Amino acid sequence: EVHLLESGGGLVQPGGSLRLSCAASEFIFSSHALSWVRQAPGRGLEWVSTISTSDGDTYYADSVKGRFTISRDNSKSTLYLQMNSLRAEDTAVYYCVKRKWTGSGFLPFDHWGQGTRVTVSS
Amino acid sequence: QSALTQPASVSGSPGQSITISCTGTSSDVGGYNYVSWYQQHPGKAPKLMIYDVSDRPSGVSNRFSGSKSGNTASLTISGLQPEDEADYYCGSYSASNTPVVFGGGTKLTVL
Numbered sequence: 001e002v003h004l005l006e007s008g009g010g011l012v013q014p015g016g017s018l019r020l021s022c023a024a025s026e027f028i029f030s031s032h033a034l035s036w037v038r039q040a041p042g043r044g045l046e047w048v049s050t051i052s053t054s055d056g057d058t059y060y061a062d063s064v065k066g067r068f069t070i071s072r073d074n075s076k077s078t079l080y081l082q083m084n085s086l087r088a089e090d091t092a093v094y095y096c097v098k099r100k101w102t103g104s105g106f107l108p109f110d111h112w113g114q115g116t117r118v119t120v121s122s
Numbered sequence: 123q124s125a126l127t128q129p130a131s132v133s134g135s136p137g138q139s140i141t142i143s144c145t146g147t148s149s150d151v152g153g154y155n156y157v158s159w160y161q162q163h164p165g166k167a168p169k170l171m172i173y174d175v176s177d178r179p180s181g182v183s184n185r186f187s188g189s190k191s192g193n194t195a196s197l198t199i200s201g202l203q204p205e206d207e208a209d210y211y212c213g214s215y216s217a218s219n220t221p222v223v224f225g226g227g228t229k230l231t232v233l
Contacts, residue, residue: 035222044124045160045168045211047222059221095167100179106222107215108158108173115167 022096
């Protein structure tokens, strides 16, 4: 069974940084595009970023562009999200998600991690 | 404000059918068959229920079905059961500078 396990969340002050990790197992990690989706408290889902299989193509929501960096280590089956210049509005649960199909593309997200909570507050 | 528009809430009695709409534009829902639906119970991660407008993942009940007409996609749940009570989100590929857009979510209450 596919497993995605996020870590790295926590409490950080505005302007600070965090690095989220997502350890994956039970699928061919290098063959699937991976994404981060977040959910602010009491709010809906918001797509944050996607990285292609080859690590050559990355995509970001306007709200995080220039502050967040997505990356992957196919040798470790691990996805990352480096978050800099954090703001209060970045407070959310961050989910690591896998695209159902191999190759390039975005949707659908067929497996989700349990999420890691990020709180940006002084 | 979400890119896709969903009703905030819908309700139905056990055994009834309900439909949740998801309205976008020709740049997302209307232009591509890449609409998916996600179910989220409180405190849990979302779960894929429908993908590519109307396909159902293995293990998802055939009481769940999807369709699309123009710029509006729909999720229909037939034979409502208490465990269907959850939040439902639609998502779509978008040709805009944001390639993935979601609806604001619909809270389904099973009366």
